[in-house]
Amino acid sequence: MNGKNFRKKIDQLWIDLNNSVDQINRSNNGIVSCAEEILMETDSAIRQLKELLRSYQFADWSEEIYFFKTIKPKFISLYIYYAKVLSIESSRPYSDPEVLKSYYRSERANLLHFYNEHKDFMTYYRRKSTYLDKKYFVRFKFDFKLKLSPELYSYDEEFSTSHDHLVSQILANDLLEQFLAAKINSGEYHGHSSDAIKSIEWTAPKVALTEMLYALHLTKCFNGGHADLAEIFRWAESSMNINLGNYHKTLAELRLRKTDRSKFLSLLQQNFNQYLDDLDA
Template sequence: MESKELTERTNNLWADLKKKIRDLKVEKKNSLEAAQFSLAETDTAIRSLKSWVITHQFDCWESEVHFFKELKPPFIAKFIYFSRVISLLSSLPHSGTKLKKGIYESELEYLRYFSLENRDFMSYYRRNATYMDRKYFLRFQYDLDVKLAVDIHSYDERFSTSHDHLIAQIIAHDDYEIFLSTQIARLKEKSFEETLPKREVQWTAPKVALTELVFALHHTHCFNGGTTSLSETVKWFEEAFSIDLGNYHNTIAEIKNRKSSPTRFLQLLTENLTTYLEKEEGI
């Protein structure tokens, strides 16, 4: 495989992975589940990428630098990011806004510490500098005069250089910081909402009108695809509006026996909505 083909295949693999992650974010019911499935997809993609690279001989050093500086790190970054999200969400307490906020802030503090420890390389990377690329992003070599990861000898040197993993960490931490900041903002919003006085919505029209509406909605199969029983529907409305509809079967019988306009309330709704729409058209 030529280096150009490797680049094309890597770009296609990355595009496919991003699509799968987007789809999982929509499909899965919560962030933890989405992260778990996304991590599995990322792992599969990285394994494919590794199988292509470990025996590949790059056409030139520029192609090799491009791969390990630009193409590989986003994959590893996703793996790091989802691993951290899973670790965090799976250990969070179910309640306690203050406690959760403290945990998120501790994670942010770790990210700040990482930035301080690696500020020189982060500056090099974010400035798009290139003068050290041959030392940082070529395989089977590293310079002992530059700062190296303490576990560098644990890496597979066929698939790693001295600094590509550090770029992956930077990318992952950028995403993780956004995630943490979003979680903290949601906690603040939730805390603010909890301090607001709650105002109940009360049904102030006659009970017979609500009974008429409930029966109409129920027999139109508006709830749970029509699988909800009439008694369940009535109970929900009673709890929602703190009202007792009493013997609603007798009420609907009285509605049925009306001499004129049995569906009086529904007709009133139609008339009022029609009047409103006609006024809106005239604006």
């Protein structure tokens, strides 16, 4: 298998997994059942990713580093995140709002312990540093002078490096931070009813919203650029009571436009500039 086919298969595997996750999350089966189902889908995708790697030889260190620093952690972080969500939600107390709020705050505090424990590596990763990548993200290059995960002894050396799992944990915890913050700040903990807030609905074409959400995601407008695309679309659908369907397919349709593929964004810019011009008149 050549490099182009290898990357193409991985991209399709990631798209298929996200489509499955979106479909499951849109069901009304409850968060525990959804998390269980997503874990099975993610486990299957990771196994396929592992098989793909077995049939491929990296061309150089940079390609191997990219796989273990960027590609693999995307898949693993999804599994870690939903495993933690399942654990949290299946153990949550059936109690009054304040007790429940305290429960989620306690879970959130656990994240701080992880951040403090791995502060140095998180700084390295967040700053997009590369000078230690050959030690962190190349197989069979474990440097025991570095701080290593205690579970390292049980890792599959063909499918793991010393720090790719730590990247996965960082990405998963970023998602979990959003999940717990939403639970803590949920309207159920406040004195007013969310029903009293007038709902806002998207009345422009769905393709226009898809175009805008992609642009905002690519510009890293949500959570400092760490928000997952699927999470952004689920948030938009929930907030505006709309079903955007298969947005990956919609993007493919946008790419086929012969003129002005970002038509809605051009319209936004045109209308806003006209508004500013009118104010200056």
